[in-house]
Amino acid sequence: MTIKETDKKFILPTYGRLDLEIVSGKGSTLKASDGKEYIDFGSGIAVNTFGACDDEWIKAVTAQLGKIQHTSNYYYTEPCSTLAKMLCEKTGMSKVFFSNSGAEANECAIKAARKYGTDQNPDKNIIITLKNSFHGRTVTTLSATGQDGFHKHFTPFTGGFVYAEANNIEELKTIANKNCCAIMFEPIQGEGGVLPLTKEFVLAAKEIADAHDMLLIIDEVQTGNGRTGKLYAHQHFGISPDIFTTAKGLAGGLPIGATVFSEKLKDIMPAGSHGSTFGGNPISAAAAINVLSRLDDDFLAEVTKNSRYLWSELSKIDGIEEICGMGYMIGLTTRADAKEILKKCLENGLLVLTAKDKVRLLPPLNITKEELDKGIEILKTVIETI
Ligand SMILES: Cc1ncc(COP(=O)(O)O)c(C=O)c1O
Structure with missing residues (x-):
């Protein structure tokens, strides 16, 4: 065959x-x-x-293969900690959770946002995403995805998502309220047709999020890691998100996902609240260190x-x-x-x-x-x- x-x-x-x-x-x-x-x-x-x-990437990956390929997350490993330090130092963020894919990175962001909201008020669990967005293929990230075509076959979907039109500041203002815990979007809607958000919209979203004590989550799964000419696309807008997610190009061809948190959220996910067997895998982390160190x-x-x-x-x-x-x-x-x-x-x-x-x-x-x-x-x- x-x-x-x-x-x-x-x-x-x-x-x-x-x-x-x-x-x-x-x-x-x-x-x-x-x-x-x-x-x-x-x-x-x-x-x-x-x-x-x-060649350089192969050298970094094979060097790590000769040391240790995997440990459980009960132990510390050098590539994982070094990569987290690099991600934080290069972006002004404070903490990282590692996983294996974009969907998983977004799942973590969604869980953290719900935890942030419901720690204050049990009804503060609504997440605003954008129409025409794409955030992954798990049941929850499909729910986050603002396209009806993805909301078929697999019911019941995770509730608590509302969808605003991209680049429509007025609509976003109307939808946002005290029960919203986050707004989440891609700086450029990739799967949606490579549609960039306007700077005005991104800046307004940040203001609206701050006004309602909502988190600003930026999905950089496709736009991240140098793709747009900045390390992360939100850096074009001069804003600091509360959380951004990255995956795809981070390890240059090995599975990885990362959810990156600002200082405000450094304590949001305590021990036992989340996990992933392969998250922070030393081989993927060594590959990602090589990638990030070259994206200067x-x-x-x-x-x-x-x-x-x-x-x-x-x-x-x-x-x-x-x-x-x-x-x-x-x-x-x-x-x-x-x-x-x-x-x-x-x-x-x-x-x-x-x-x-x-x-x-x-x-x-x-x-x-x-x-x-x-x-x-x-x-x-x-x-x-x-
Ligand atoms: C913006 C965005 N978020 C999330 C995902 C899902 O990533 P993964 O396929 O690694 O789960 C994708 C994949 O195309 C994406 O483009």
Whole structure:
């Protein structure tokens, strides 16, 4: 049986897989089982921060593999504590809870917000999220996700979420009240179509949250770890959240989630209130230390510069009607159907993604000029001839 046949026989068909068996890769070039090479403009959905099999990253991961791969969370481990220190020092936050995915990082944020609210008043448990948002696939993070399409099949869902329209300050003011314990949003709605929030809305949300003693939770699962040209996208707005969550690109290709808390919340989750067997796993933590230590100001300036080049080349392609997003998180409104473009790009050796009706690009942050140009050329040919 081929990889595809075995997969089809033994794996639940929850993913609409494309007809491609990836076997290896280096940087932003991936290789399929038939030997064909592909330029990667997707990074495994914003995960492979430094592309495939980056030498420095492999060194950091394998060095830790030779020491200890896992302990229970009853013991202290060096990679976990060092990573928490780095995350706090780089963001001005105070405490971290480690888990394994974006959904799990958000679950922790939601639990902490409910604890914060109900410690004051048992009815203060409502969380405001935004319409068109995406926060994960667990029952509670599906509830947090403000899209009706995700609220099917798995009833009963977790209650206590209300949805406000993105960038609508007046609506947010109307919805917020003393029984709301938090407002939670993505700085750019990734799965929702790469839609950035306005600075005015983010600043107003912070004010409204403060006025009602609600926590401001920022979901940086997709926008974080250098993707937008800042370490975390909320840093573009000059605000400090009470909690932010990160996952995907943090460990550059190994599972990790982190919920990061401000000083105000440093005591919110006491011993026994939360846990995760693999949370803070030494291998993932060693990988994340490598990633974070390389996302310094010089590297982020390069991301900004190189992504501007990509935006400028994309703006010259006939058939792209609008470009949205920030840095290397890009959504393209195209004259032709986005899914058709994705299929044709695949045939021509380029991996792209879609988000709603847009083509979505999330290239590795260290993609070379040569790989970028190759990808742009394929995209141009596909879009202009489709
Ligand atoms: C903004 C956001 N939050 C949460 C998630 C869920 O992350 P995970 O799939 O790691 O659980 C995603 C995944 O796409 C996301 O984009």
